[in-house]
Amino acid sequence: MRFAFKIAYFGENFHGSQYQPNQRTVEGEILKALKKLGIENPRLRSAGRTDTGVHAYGQVIAFNSEEKIFPRILNSELPEDITSWAWAKIPDNFDPRRARSRVYTYIMYGSGYDISSMRKAVKELLGVHDFSNFTKKFGEGESCVREIYSADIRADKEFIIFEIEGNAFTWNMVRCIVTAIMEVGKQHRSIDWFKDLLNPEKYKERVEPAPPYGLILKDVKYDDVEFEIDDYALKTLHSRIEKRLIYHGTLFKLFSMFRQT
Incomplete structure (x- = not known):
């Protein structure tokens, strides 16, 4: 049997999501958990790779198991910075990378x-x-053409929230877009410059990516997969998020008392 799981993770203590020998990665921790559950050859795949420091709320993984596995069972063997919270039984040939769209928030x-x-x-x-x-440049001959379905930006007190949905994203693409948008917002660059960046045949300029800690893979969407939420697992995730909000929110308020105004 093959299963798809939605997982969330806090990315700061991972060297990205993709498995790397001798590095702590999201896939590496999931493989350890599956092995503890007696699954030796899971054929683990993820919907996409996230870089070091990037977070996820709705990343999707798929793996094989002879026994039915629920999110709370997988969570019992996962570290607290990874939480599975929804699942679906899927066809044996399901590849999570073949998604309808992905949604990122920065x-x-x-x-x-x-x-x-x-x-x-x-x-x-x-x-x-x-x-x-x-x-970052792909291998020779690989296309960087992508379709963006929606994109929005809004201010929320001291923060600016950027959300984008597309069929797929290239390496560092969202973070590089954020850098360019910030340059426009600071009035260091013009709208025409931003338009030129979208026409690389006529204008080439390497845009550096914004810091990874502000980025989260919010969701991965499919046309033919119905995920079932594990209420207990979702409560576990929200409890873990709440703990982080209290900790980092307290630090933010504490040290903001001493910044110059």
Whole structure:
């Protein structure tokens, strides 16, 4: 039997999601947990790779198991910075990478941004574009053309929230887009410059990625998979999130008392 699971993780203590020998990764920890559950050859696959420091709420993994596995069972063998919370039984040939779309959210902190200009830039992302200027270079002949279904940016007190949904994303693509949007928001660069970045055949400029800690893989969507939420596992995840909110929120408030205004 083959199963798909939705998992969340806090990315700061992982060297990315993809398995790497002698490094702590999300897939590496999941493989350890599956082995403890007696699953020796799970054929583990993920919907996509996330870099060091990037988080996830709705990452999707798939693996084989002779016995039915529920999220709370997998969680019993996982570390606290990874939590599975929904599952589905899937066909044996299911590949989680063949998703309809992926949704990412990036949080920026700060003030003084021109939000109106940032919104104009974000609208330019919609549709099909070559994102070569927004990615680490792929191998020769590999395409960086992707389709963006929706993109939005809004201010929320001291934070700016950027959300984007597309059929797929290249390496560092979202973080590089964020850097470019911030340059527009700071009025260091123009909307025309942002448009030029989306036309790499005529204009080439390597955009550096924004820091990874502000990025989360929010969701991965499929046309033919119905995930069943494990209520107990979801409560476990929300409890773990709440603990982090209290800890980091307290630190934020504590040290913000001493910053210069």
